[in-house]
Amino acid sequence: MIDEQAVTKPGADRGFVFQQYSLLPWKTTSQNVEFGLRIKGIAKAKRRELVNEYLNRVGLYKHRDSYPHQLSGGMKQRASIVRALINSPSVLLMDEPFSALDAQTRYMMQELLMEIWNDFKTTVIFVTHDIEEAVLLGDRILVMGVNPGHIKEDIAINLKRPRHINDTLTPEFIQISRQVLATIREETLKSMEC
Numbered sequence: 460m461i462d463e464q465a466v467t468k469p470g471a472d473r474g475f476v477f478q479q480y481s482l483l484p485w486k487t488t489s490q491n492v493e494f495g496l497r498i499k500g501i502a503k504a505k506r507r508e509l510v511n512e513y514l515n516r517v518g519l520y521k522h523r524d525s526y527p528h529q530l531s532g533g534m535k536q537r538a539s540i541v542r543a544l545i546n547s548p549s550v551l552l553m554d555e556p557f558s559a560l561d562a563q564t565r566y567m568m569q570e571l572l573m574e575i576w577n578d579f580k581t582t583v584i585f586v587t588h589d590i591e592e593a594v595l596l597g598d599r600i601l602v603m604g605v606n607p608g609h610i611k612e613d614i615a616i617n618l619k620r621p622r623h624i625n626d627t628l629t630p631e632f633i634q635i636s637r638q639v640l641a642t643i644r645e646e647t648l649k650s651m652e653c
Contacts, residue, residue, distance in 0.1 A: 462549050471495060474543030474551040474581075478558055480535035482527040488514065488538050489523040495546040513541045517571060533564040537571065544575065550582045557592070566624050569595060577621055590639050591627055594618075602642045605650045612642045 461472060482491045489510050496506045514520040517537040527535055536556055543551055557565045569592060576583060587593050593600050597616050604611030618631060626632055 471499060471546045472549045474546060474548035476536070476539050476543050476551065476553045476556045478555045480527065480532070480539055482535055482538055482542075484527050487524050487526055488519055488530065488534075491527070491538055492542045492545060494542065499546070509545055513545050514538075516575075517541055531564075532560050533568060536560065536568060540572070540575070544579065544581065548581060550584060553583060553585045555586055555588070558587075558589075565592075570624065572596065573620075573622060590636050590643070593639065594632060594635050595622055595624070595627060600639055602639060602646070604646050611646055614639060614642075 460466065466473070482488075483494070486494070489507075492513060493506045493510045496509060501509075511520060511523070514523050517540070519534060519537055519541070522530060522534060527538075530538065540556070557568050560568060572583075573596065575581075583596075585593070585596055587596075594616060600612075600614040600616060601610050602612045602614065603609070614635070616635060618626065618629075618635070
């Protein structure tokens with residue numbers, strides 16, 4: 460269910476950012492970002508205006524005519540995020556989107572995502588195995604249990620927003636991270652039992 464409506468088929472009300480960059484290799488950055496708008500029948504001038512605005516927002520405007528093979532990993536992921544957001548989805552689903560990035564680029568992408576969320580307020584469901592990332596980005600952390608898969612714990616993150624990477628050093632942040640780690644550790648030990 461999304462916005463109290465059953466999900467029965469793909470739709471523009473859901474954006475998805477995959478672990479692997481899912482840009483179409485034969486299209487430029489601009490063409491990749493405008494793809495959903497084109498399918499929705501948005502006029503060419505309006506598409507161009509929106510694409511330029513979004514690319515400028517994430518620092519990709521000067522790379523609008525580049526193809527995916529000409530972009531770094533962080534650039535590809537920014538383009539993927541913008542492509543999902545430009546359609547104004549009710550929910551943005553993100554499956555470990557920063558896992559393939561180096562540490563510095565990952566921090567930059569986390570900060571960019573927090574800025575985008577602050578501006579758009581789109582609901583984001585973010586899958587990650589990184590505890591620090593979950594605490595930094597989330598308002599809730601749902602820890603999965605094993606055998607069979609289930610929600611083991613629902614942990615509220617009551618840290619003030621906006622958040623920044625430096626917040627990871629605060630006692631409150633560390634306490635929440637320890638709580639999540641303890642829950643995950645308990646489940647990991649269960650999965651190792653014979």
